[in-house]
Amino acid sequence: MKTTVLLLILCCSTAAFAQIVPTQSSLSPAEQSMAAARKLIDKNPKNFEAYNALGLALSRRARETSDVIFYTQAEDALKRSFEISPGNFDGERTAVWLLLGKHEFAAALEKAKELNKKMPDDVMLYGFLTDANVELGNYDDAEKAAQWMLNLRPGNLPGMTRAAYLRELFGDLDGALELMDMAYQSTPPNEAEDRAWILSQIGHLQLNSGKLSEAESTLQQALAIFPGYHYALSNLAKVRIEQRKYDEAVNLLQQRYNGAKHAENLYDLAEALELAGRTDEAKKAFAEFETKSLLESVRADNSNRELIFYFADDAHQPARALEVAQAEYARRHDVFTLDAYAWALHMNGRDAEARKHIETALAVGIRDAKMLRHAGEIALSTGDRTAGEGYLHKSAELNAPGSNQARVLLASLSEPKHE
């Protein structure tokens, strides 16, 4: 599971079912929903709505745990729903959700469009349209769909969290924080995981806008609300890396990896191990990552972004980086894919093309220190020192993950002048 935006989706419909079973603190909101839906199914095995609810609950459990097995189980539940009531709308809508969960973005978009024609007032379908378009890099369409959500039901949580993400992509980090704060205030107290999720996003935004200590306390709060939450662990690890507390970062990422053994989680861990100077462990983790990531590389739900950077920066096999990047670029044109693709092109000496793609990404508005640093290096390689330094300065100013490397580069650029 990638930590992208799909998660946003889950803020809504399942929240409902989480309320059914009276508080059982030992169960997570998703588990409560799962139990409630199963109870309904036991009572009446022909209740397709209960199967839909079970499907939703299971996909929410996937978000809670980041364990994809729940998506498979959710599909089984939906299959059962359609057997009882072929083509029922709720089931179809949940199917879009699952497609997004499995990163089948193009298929999800097609299906969401189709359902949207049938039921133009359904708010959540606009949410799915937003998600699919964001992931595919169709930002104009994504913005339109998100604005529809906000217009149809002012203040709805799924709409606000999606709009927040778009603001972030458009470079308005303060505006994104503002909406996430509002979303947090509107989230019911017992929706522990939703609240932890929003806090994880707030922590991420604070970190990316240079507010390190605020990010730290926000993320600790998220972990207090939902202990061991993978999104919070990974963002807190980023904070620790910025604080140069590498061993602590390793511990957090190890904890996350133990909970969810995904390739991309292993990549983050390997990087942290390397920073911590634990070279042997890092080497082992990178090797394991490579094996794991290659196995899933052709699937829709993959860790190709990490794999590209791994081949480009860690394994020093630029040709292989480009191979993966081209495959990924064929699937989607979102800013992060464009960044990885541009970096792979750059590592293969194709700087003009690289620059075109990184600038397409930056034109969306995103202010990401790492991406700006890439843009800086690429521009320098094309011989455009002014543009290159400009990007590097922007990266450094953000005071966020990636800024340090930009600063180091800028310093090395100014050295020859003093000779």
Next chain:
Amino acid sequence: MQPNRLRQVLAVLVMACTLPCSLFASSHREAPITALDRTADITDWYAFVSYDHPDRVTMILNVDPFLEPSNGPNYFPFDPNVLYEMKVDNNQDGEEDITFQFRFNTQIRQPGLFTGFVGNLAGFPAITALDGPGSEGLSLRQTYTVTMVKGGKSINLTDGRTLFAVPSNVGPQTMPDYQSLFNQGIYDLGNGVRMFAGTVDDPFFIDLGAAFDSLNFRMGVGGVLTPQVDGDDTHNYAPDAVAGFNVNSIVLEVPITWLTVDGKLHAAGEKQAVIGTYGTTSRPKITVRRSPATALNAGPFRQVQREGNPLINELIIGTGSKDKFSMDDPKNDAQFANFFLNPLLATVFGTIGIPVAPPPRTDLLPLVIYTAPICPGCGPKDAGPIADLLRLNTGIPPTPVGKQKRLGFLVGDVAGFPNGRRPVDDVVDIASRAVAGILADPVKFGTPIGDGVNTNTEGFGTTFPYVVPANSGRNSHHVGPGQEGCTGQPGGICPVQ
């Protein structure tokens, strides 16, 4: 926006959508719509002449359904992003002339503390006050403001004071004297204005499980009450599904002279005595891209929900139009007249053998226009547009506590629903009977339909703020079939069948 509680319950009946009883506590939030925006969800709207002050009107806006007392701590009882409003029309045009606005603010006083409320623990004394000594453990605390908008002018009614919302009742260790905290949340703002906001016991009462099961009421046959059960205003014969749940309540009492068109008191026979009221929740309009330098909360608001007369929304408006209804203004309600003159629920009653009045249902008109019996002083020209307003004749004196009848207007207690609405009014039974046609012909269409839940399990307040303190998170419980809590039944055990 989202169908509120009753609206949803009864809408579900209409659709014959089947959600089993066990879902009751959540069914309100089950629809994706409701799940989208809970804090702005209006559960109930009340307006009545104050029992002990016949020259004042009390209005109650309840929001955020089914707060589980133990599911705390409820950090944010009210949503600082929501504009809560009470609106009053006093000149029969269906548009508000006076608006009371409520905005909440959340303070975090102990940032290091992870729970909202702590008492007798970790160095914090028990919570015995909303402010000052004894309030230290109220880590998360809400203040609010109340503003009256009249003739284009905004007047702050807080009287220079800081008003605190009463927090949820965590339990006896944290809050040993919750009643005292509740009392501290009652503010006399002078000039005959009293104010309360906080988490309270939900005064609403209904056998929701039976209602959901396609009107499978437990009492009598097909939901028809025996004369004995029908005449009992103090006992429950079926489980009150809302028992033991809390709700967030805003209660305001103002002089009638503040509300009438000419600032005077009027006798019941004069049209100026009658006001039309409703409650709304609104949220700031948000755009994906921020317009530069505009503070978000200063922007325009969009109404997300309204409630006037409980009857209209719940029984009449088709599910496909509920959102449109919620976001529109009462004065435009003529567009929904179609639903109104041929209510689907009447057909449902018909299919289970209850005699129902034939369409068009002009007998329901008094609920949506200004006319007799609520406005005997209104001539044909004073009817105003079809509008879902809870109409209140301020000239009708309050019925003293003890003499009030749950069936209100239907049984001669003319200070009760549908002349305004008091917490004691059994709107489920009244509304069901109105839909069947009791207003058209009480003999032919006056079947005593009812759910057997005749009163609020936790009782009612007899004076301001009329709501009663929140159920304790540690010590409260709910009422279900086969469980204790039905005082009208042998041994107090609620029936399953």
